[in-house]
Amino acid sequence: VERQEFERRLRSLDIDLFDQIVSQTTRRDRRSLLALHNACRDAHGTFGYLEIGSHLGGSLQVLIADDRCTDITSIDLRPQGQPDTRGGAFEYPRNSTERMLGRLRRVPLADLDKLRTIDASTDEVSPADVRRPVQLCLIDGEHTDAAALRDARFCRELIRDSGAIVFHDRELVRGGIREFLSELEPPFRAYELPLSLFVVELGAPRLVESEWVAPLRE
Ligand SMILES: C[S@@+](CC[C@H](N)C(=O)[O-])C[C@H]1O[C@@H](n2cnc3c(N)ncnc32)[C@H](O)[C@@H]1O
Numbered sequence: 001v002e003r004q005e006f007e008r009r010l011r012s013l014d015i016d017l018f019d020q021i022v023s024q025t026t027r028r029d030r031r032s033l034l035a036l037h038n039a040c041r042d043a044h045g046t047f048g049y050l051e052i053g054s055h056l057g058g059s060l061q062v063l064i065a066d067d068r069c070t071d072i073t074s075i076d077l078r079p080q081g082q083p084d085t086r087g088g089a090f091e092y093p094r095n096s097t098e099r100m101l102g103r104l105r106r107v108p109l110a111d112l113d114k115l116r117t118i119d120a121s122t123d124e125v126s127p128a129d130v131r132r133p134v135q136l137c138l139i140d141g142e143h144t145d146a147a148a149l150r151d152a153r154f155c156r157e158l159i160r161d162s163g164a165i166v167f168h169d170r171e172l173v174r175g176g177i178r179e180f181l182s183e184l185e186p187p188f189r190a191y192e193l194p195l196s197l198f199v200v201e202l203g204a205p206r207l208v209e210s211e212w213v214a215p216l217r218e
Contacts, residue, residue: 006065006109011038013212017065021103023058024140028195029168033138035212036166036199037062037069040136043206046070048133050158052122052151053141053168055092057100065109071132072114074100076141077121084143085172122150127157134158140168148176152200153183161203170198191217 009017015030025033040047048071049063055076063069078096081089097117104110116132118125121141137155139148148167155165167177170192177198181190189205192198193216199207207213 002109003067010034010062010066013038017062018058020107021056021058021061023061024055025059025168026195029197032193032195032197032216033059033166034062035193035216036136036164036207037066039207039210039212040164041066041068042210042212044135047135048072049136049138050075050130050132050134050155051138051140052076052154053139054100054117055095057104059138059140059168060100060104060115061107061110064104064111064115065107067111070114071134073116073118073130073132073134075118075120075122075125076100078119082142085145086143090143121147122154125154127154130158135163137163137165138168139165139173143169143172145173145175145179148173149179152176152180156180156184156202159202162206163202164207165200165202167198167200169196171196193217 013031013034015027018030046068049069050073052075054060054074063072080095081091084090097119139151141147141151152165167173189201189208201207
């Protein structure tokens with residue numbers, strides 16, 4: 001029953017699914033993330049997810065509970081503060097993987113066995129070391145152009161020619177996104193989703209025209 005209820009809420013884009021753990025995303029971001037999540041289920045059946053920048057696990061809380069997301073990798077350097085395009089340093093006191101795992105464990109239906117955490121920056125890890133199927137990536141780590149570009153290149157090596165890379169806070173990393181797009185060969189599709197997402201689908205686009213994603217496009 002609990003799983004049926006989860007399915008129903010996921011398919012109705014119920015953003016209250018994000019209420020278990022504080023997430024640094026807006027309501028409209030959450031709706032778009034749920035739409036992409038549903039579109040991946042329809043396109044791939046089951047799929048793997050990787051994110052860079054997890055903090056408390058806010059953007060992982062729905063995927064950790066969905067058994068059609070069979071594999072999750074969370075890459076987070078876990079600094080106590082980080083540089084940011086907005087200037088100054090953003091503080092992340094007591095930032096730790098342990099704390100995130102504690103929160104995720106309390107999410108109903110959560111399966112932590114499918115989660116692998118890597119405490120590092122993407123310049124310290126080789127994509128070859130990930131050795132997991134990945135069809136959907138979220139880039140939400142250090143919000144500078146250089147870091148977003150590095151993270152996107154890393155994701156591209158993982159998903160190769162089939163999958164989607166999603167940037168959060170696109171306005172803060174415009175330069176990194178622009179540079180990344182200039183490196184791509186067709187076919188790919190690039191588009192914005194509310195409120196602050198930028199999506200790049202590599203290979204034949206499988207999400208953008210779906211019943212989930214198409215209605216949300218601005
Ligand atoms: C904006 S928060 C992530 C928010 C999360 N996705 C959510 O929805 O709540 C940014 C995270 O990126 C991590 N981070 C900072 N610099 C990083 C880097 N160079 N590589 C990977 N992660 C980094 C921080 O530790 C922090 O947890």
